[in-house]
Amino acid sequence: MMTKTTQFLSAIEIETAPNPIYAIIWLHGLGADGNDFVPIVNELGLSAEKPTRFVFPHAPERPISINNGYIMRAWYDIFSSDFNDHQDESGIRSSQIAITALIEREMQRGISAKNIFLAGFSQGGALALHIGLRHSLRLGGIVALSCYLPLAKTFAAEINAMNAAIPIFMAHGSFDTVIPISNAVASRGKLLAADYRVEWHEYPMAHSVCGQEIADISNWLQRTLDDSGRI
Template sequence: MSKLHYITRPSSLKENAPLLIMCHGYGSDENDLFSFASELPEEFMIISLRAPYTMQPYGNAWYAINFDAEKGKWSDNEQAKQSVKLIAEFIDYACGTYAVDANNVTLLGFSQGTILSYAVALTYPEKVKNIIALSGYINVDILPEAIEPSDVAHLNFFCSHGSVDQVIPVDWAKKTPAFLEALNINHVYKEYPVGHGVAPQNFYDLKAWLDKYR
């Protein structure tokens, strides 16, 4: 049984379907990114997860973001690491429960969901193939101390960010290409003239990228 609540869109294939798992942002839920599902290729088995921590009055989070007068804004990295493990365990659960191809798993994250998608891919690279990283950044504090390039050589990343993002500064995202290049990881990085959201052109580009790497 899964520790995470989720919703699904079945694949048109009876077996070996590519699997796409969605991880929403801070304060949202599993229905947010699921609105993309109808626009994505029908052969994908799509699963949208709900983050484990319930917020008040509504919404969910993968980890706490605290606002402290002394520390400023800071993330609970221990909670984040626990959620990374939960997502990794969910991938195993999904591959054992549904008729999907365990060698063709894509993570699609937004904001906090992207931060965790990066961490899952770089901590458990054997579990994933593609990562669509929307409006997030790489938090090195929740990654392994050492990443072996040969372990991550098969990964493909589509990374995008709004150039006027008021929630996660674009300067944080701009560090991503150099990080991935240092590990010789195949990646695309794009910026769009929007805030903390997904522009229509961004969605069009990620769909074209997914067609190439699915």
């Protein structure tokens, strides 16, 4: 079943079976929209015994500094190719509020917080990390693809103990020139130093998604959905 929501952020929703007990909020990358990852629902091949609602929100449109102010869908502004440089903190936190509202809506629909997952690609993955580590209720897990840890200087002071054990899937392309893998490796190091559970995967690809990666995400999700259901 596929519908478009009109409340909160505009989004595409797909339910793998009636009466979902899990939810995955999947955030697209810069310049894309919620349609970008819709095909992954079938590709992941989640068990029918794990009815899941996928929510693919559309980021707001905003001018992007690194692209000469060109207006496109983005979760926050990008000022330069150095992701450790000045970051759009206000944009990140504004999107955090919007995505947190989607999490709360899933809870209002009857899905337990521990069965709600955040996933994303590029700046969508960065936002998934940012929100998941700070959320006040225990979430199911985070899928962070081809991304980095934003606002890394403040995350240690802002992380919430409720998600200290949240499982994290991180994956990156070794030939990524948009977000060099060194950024992701450094972010993984910060997470491991803070005792987070990170499953790391590296693929011989650019800033994209590959078939083996989708298979690995599926395997991780199947295992992690089972774990969240037992908590």
